[in-house]
Amino acid sequence: MSEEHDPIIGEISEVKMYNPVTGEDDPIETIDFKGITDIFEHDDIEERRDNGWIVRGFTADVDYRNKRYEVTVAGNQVMGYVKVDDIADFEEGNELLEKMRGAFRDHFGFRY
Amino acid sequence: MPSYQKDIRRVINEYIRPDSTLATMEGIHSELTGESRDFTRWDDVEKTYLQMEWDGETYHRFLELSREFVEGNTETTSESYFDIVEPEDDLAETVINELSAREASESEDLRVEEGFVYRERDDRVIEGTYYFSTVSIEITAEPDIRRQPTPKSINFRIDPSERLLIVETTYPAHVQKIQSVFNNETAIGVTICGDLTILPGQADKSIISFINEFRDEEDQITHE
Numbered sequence: 584m585s586e587e588h589d590p591i592i593g594e595i596s597e598v599k600m601y602n603p604v605t606g607e608d609d610p611i612e613t614i615d616f617k618g619i620t621d622i623f624e625h626d627d628i629e630e631r632r633d634n635g636w637i638v639r640g641f642t643a644d645v646d647y648r649n650k651r652y653e654v655t656v657a658g659n660q661v662m663g664y665v666k667v668d669d670i671a672d673f674e675e676g677n678e679l680l681e682k683m684r685g686a687f688r689d690h691f692g693f694r695y
Numbered sequence: 696m697p698s699y700q701k702d703i704r705r706v707i708n709e710y711i712r713p714d715s716t717l718a719t720m721e722g723i724h725s726e727l728t729g730e731s732r733d734f735t736r737w738d739d740v741e742k743t744y745l746q747m748e749w750d751g752e753t754y755h756r757f758l759e760l761s762r763e764f765v766e767g768n769t770e771t772t773s774e775s776y777f778d779i780v781e782p783e784d785d786l787a788e789t790v791i792n793e794l795s796a797r798e799a800s801e802s803e804d805l806r807v808e809e810g811f812v813y814r815e816r817d818d819r820v821i822e823g824t825y826y827f828s829t830v831s832i833e834i835t836a837e838p839d840i841r842r843q844p845t846p847k848s849i850n851f852r853i854d855p856s857e858r859l860l861i862v863e864t865t866y867p868a869h870v871q872k873i874q875s876v877f878n879n880e881t882a883i884g885v886t887i888c889g890d891l892t893i894l895p896g897q898a899d900k901s902i903i904s905f906i907n908e909f910r911d912e913e914d915q916i917t918h919e
Contacts, residue, residue: 663889
């Protein structure tokens with residue numbers, strides 16, 4: 584079991600939102616997320632979702648092997664991508680990227 | 696020791712803060728003091744640091760760590776994903792044929808490398824680089840026109856068993872370039888993997904299930 588090395592997603596620092604009707608694309612970046620585990624309970628996000636916006640990506644703190652990274656996962660009409668910031672150790676950063684890639688395909692890789 | 700305090704405040708606000716997240720500051724703090732702290736605002740950081748006891752040694756250590764964390768030592772890596780939709784059969788073979796048919800060579804007019812370089816790894820993943828150039832025009836003193844090429848390259852990997860193209864950059868111009876080269880110049884067809892704007896009804900669910908995979912039970916997002 585490799586359970587001891589599972590990444591943990593912590594606080595979310597930015598949510599990328601998109602309005603499918605108007606084509607507007609706008610991130611919500613705020614310190615207000617601090618302490619809110621469920622971003623969907625955040626007022627700004629709730630309000631936008633009521634108005635037809637969707638969430639198309641996020642940036643969050645991710646703890647992995649006792650180090651903290653900043654990970655962005657998002658997808659739009661230009662690309663679907665994963666970005667890992669704050670890599671101090673190349674091997675470990677790469678491992679984390681691979682885990683995020685697997686999850687990206689599992690959760691974002693729907694066929695239509 | 697007012698002299699330390701003034702400089703420390705300056706380092707925090709003018710050196711660390713503009714280029715970093717609070718996570719970076721938490722990293723500096725844990726290296727410096729051996730204790731892990733969860734800073735929620737930069738004001739907290741400043742207050743904590745002004746109240747700490749400083750001497751020449753800890754002050755210099757703080758400066759070293761700040762430079763280490765802000766200027767280097769950490770890197771960013773990013774990649775973008777495409778599903779391979781064509782061909783349906785014999786993908787690995789087709790990829791090798793298509794890439795080798797367009798192997799990098801010097802273009803006639805501008806004498807810059809253009810095309811693919813690749814190798815097949817033991818695990819059958821194909822690692823490649825696409826070389827191309829952008830061209831700008833200069834008017835010389837004669838006056839005459841001179842075309843000035845700037846060589847560029849894009850690294851990618853193709854995993855035939857997963858039918859996945861991994862582009863090793865998220866720079867939009869390069870991502871779009873490699874996508875159009877595959878789609879317009881080869882028999883390999885690719886589509887964006889993970890475009891959440893295509894199926895708006897599905898997007899929030901994708902985000903929630905992604906986050907929940909990496910969270911303990913008590914921190915799960917239960918919305919909807």
